[in-house]
Amino acid sequence: MNKLKSALPFFIVTMMLSTGTQSADSMSGMTGADHGSMKEMASPSAQPIAGAGLVRKTDAAKHKVTLSHEAIAALGWPPMTMDFAVAPEIDLASLQAGQSVSFSLLPTGQGQYMIVKIKPAGK
């Protein structure tokens, strides 16, 4: 137990360093998982974060949507294409590839975000 405890801080620092260089190398090819390395840049908040983008595809089985989103200043995110988990109450059948949308995100921990609201842009 004591051994594990003292090794942990070193492990965390090592992880932070390695994810840091990784995200700098591959900003445009970012996946949802890579956002974990960027959470230090964003102030933690339970407020929904607004975004806008274009629907690329939906995945009903995993209840996910792939969006090309615009920059989200509140999170320090550049524009990119990525997958988002979608809240269970949202009907994915209402979304179509190629559709412009505005959406709201809530953090779900580990630098991940879930879409809690999504609607056609300008409505």
Ligand SMILES: [Cu+2]
């Ligand atoms: Cu993103």
